[in-house]
Amino acid sequence: MTRALGEKTRLLQEERDRVAANADFLSMIVHDIKAPLTGVRLTIEALEDETLPPDIHHKLQGIIQQSEGLLLHLHNVLDLSRFESGRLALRPEPVPPAFIIQRLLHHFGALAQHQGVNLVVPPSPDLPSIMVDEPSLDRVLANLLVNALAATPQGGEIKVKALPGADRREVEIIVADTGCGLSPEDQEHLFEKYRLSRHKNNGSGLGLYICKTLVEANHGRIWMESAPGQGAAFHLALPAVREAGAGPGLEGPPVAPETSTI
Known part of the structure; x- marks a missing residue:
């Protein structure tokens, strides 16, 4: 009985360690993607301050919209990972x-x-x-x-x-x-x-x-x-x-x- 309980405890801890490691890995990946993506958006927003033809302005807005959606997806994945690993700090x-x-x-x-x-x-x-x-x-x-x-x-x-x-x-x-x-x-x-x-x-x-x-x-x-x-x-x-x-x-x-x- 004691041995079975010890084995269940060990397996539970291994699962917690695995989830925590996945959360750390996802956090690193999201950070590595987020930094250049934010830079792209800031560059596009700076270009919008210039006098540009309407069709170019429209295309820039489309790029901003897509980058905004991608950043939001990254945050969602990261929040989910933190929540499931018990590390979502508020x-x-x-x-x-x-x-x-x-x-x-x-x-x-x-x-x-x-x-x-x-x-x-x-x-x-x-x-x-x-x-x-x-x-x-x-x-x-x-x-x-x-x-x-x-x-x-x-x-x-x-x-x-x-x-x-x-x-x-x-x-x-x-x-x-x-x-x-x-x-x-x-x-x-x-x-x-x-x-x-x-x-x-x-x-x-x-x-x-x-x-x-x-x-x-x-x-x-x-x-x-x-x-x-x-x-x-x-x-x-x-x-x-x-x-x-x-x-x-x-x-x-x-x-x-x-x-x-x-």
Whole structure:
């Protein structure tokens, strides 16, 4: 009995070591690819400042779009590897939701314009900060924006907005598009690993699985509302910072940032 337990423990440790080694290897590969790819993008963005013919400008925007998608895929693979090896470190801190959304608009505005899609950010009400790991939330929203851009036809619209949660303990961020929508069957398996939905010929099928993983790691919730031909709306509910005198559900001292590993 003792020998069998010892053997199981040894095999479990070997598996953990193997997963950790794979995570280290993937991290190294992603870094080696990411550095030159970022350099290519920065060079193209510098070229855009020059006076160029419209057709060249259009092609440069296409290159930026493809490089953005590739970088996002690399981050998804790396996040998945870190999560499965128990080495996904999060550092939550208070972040104003309007700041996150405006940065998203700045980052994806040119890509949306290139595709002929109207990216809209309505004025946000006065909201408390959210307690999140900022880089992981950036990747969640980037995945949702890339998916929305892939699903929304030219002349369509993508709206990103923040609202107070129903119980005032959360802030809700919504990414809604006027794309093709999703069937009930697709919605049932939407957040599963390697699941492709609206744009089946593109992507790795990891994006929404990573979104769910990162949102839940930040003590939040994610869900989607959609119907075929009527677009889709992805909702993120994230914990609000509790501040003294902020009203029901938000009293108490500010939540102190802490580092967690899952």
